[in-house]
Amino acid sequence: MTLDRAGSAPNKHAIVDARVIVTCPGRNFVTVRIETRGGVHGIGDATLNGRELAVASYLTDHVLPCLIGRDARQIEDIWQFFYRGAYWRRGPVTMTAIAAVDVALWDIKAKTAGMPLYDLLGGASRRGVMVYGHANGGTIDETIEQARHYRAMGYKAIRLQSGVPGLAATYGVSRDKLFYEPADSARPTEQVWSTAKYLPTVPKLFEAAREALGWEVHLLHDVHHRLTPIEAGRLGKDLEPFRPFWLEDCTPAENQESFRLIRQHTTTPLAVGEVFNSVWDAKQLIDEQLIDYIRTTLVHAGGISHVRRIAHLAELNNVRTGFHGATDLSPACMGAALHFDLWVPNFGIQEYMRHTAETDAVFPHAYTFDQGELHPGDAPGHGVDIDEKLAATFPYRAASLPISRLEDGTMSDW
Ligand SMILES: O=C(O)[C@@H](O)[C@@H](O)[C@H](O)[C@H](O)CO
């Protein structure tokens, strides 16, 4: 629906250009750029690790052609058009495509209003956004060494991921120490998993970390979907003496009810949701307060317009936000998420895996790091742009996430 009324001057808010930019400055990113007749443009992240071209095609073939001529101010109507109009609702590809358009339109709206996005959302609710970094190492000692570096950089919160004795590889451990890229080959590499080998390792890691770092720093851990609910309850209980900030993705969350069992066994705070793409993936978890942090972030769950609904439901149920912020989410997502984080009343923490210098050059941004916090900056919009000429020098490169099998060959959860 456009607002060009007969006989009126051409609507300067009409969308006249919308395009997808695929680039690979060390890893693949997909970005939507939208421009209005008045010359205001906005960008949104559309990156889905390992499925980038599926989202790019969904946007190019089914979404962007429907945008031309629409009024960029009608963010909600456009969101509803692409959500209800898809017929085949939800799913990571659809909701990532909708998210990219949504965030680009919010970027345009804030720029047009001449204000940083957080002001448009309702203003700052805090001074800055507490973030957590990623200390990882092949052994507990190496991981603690990395954690000391993060402490020295001023981080107030640190995720700990260490190798597991007897396993060649595991989630979250890599040669890169400031960023983490798991999509390591064109076709999925295979990793072997053993819960029996893993379960005794994490309490030892946390005991060593508290010994080395003390009790001031928040310590987090990502189980990455690998335990059964009762195993997750056991790990949660084993970690209680070391007071983790959270235990993340402790079990696959399709069956939201299974978190009732975990809650019966442990008070360790639980974080879930980076793989969710709509409120329906989390509604029972939030309604029944089965989790403490919801990780679902803008790029994979329909953008600001939908994640705002998730955050409001969470606020009613004592659940705080803890947005996903891995290296494979672009600076365009990080920038927009930081504005959301600065505003949202029930903020918890923001994940901050840094990007490489190459990526930062493609995506100039206003956000800055200081003393364990990020601030989105006060530039109008979300403060992130894309250098299209530079982006074009980094062609797409096929990359897939690993898969995981148990030691007997049974397919497991990476
Ligand atoms: O908590 C996290 O950041 C992880 O779960 C991610 O590294 C995740 O593995 C990647 O985003 C997958 O692409």
Ligand SMILES: [Mg+2]
């Ligand atoms: Mg995770």
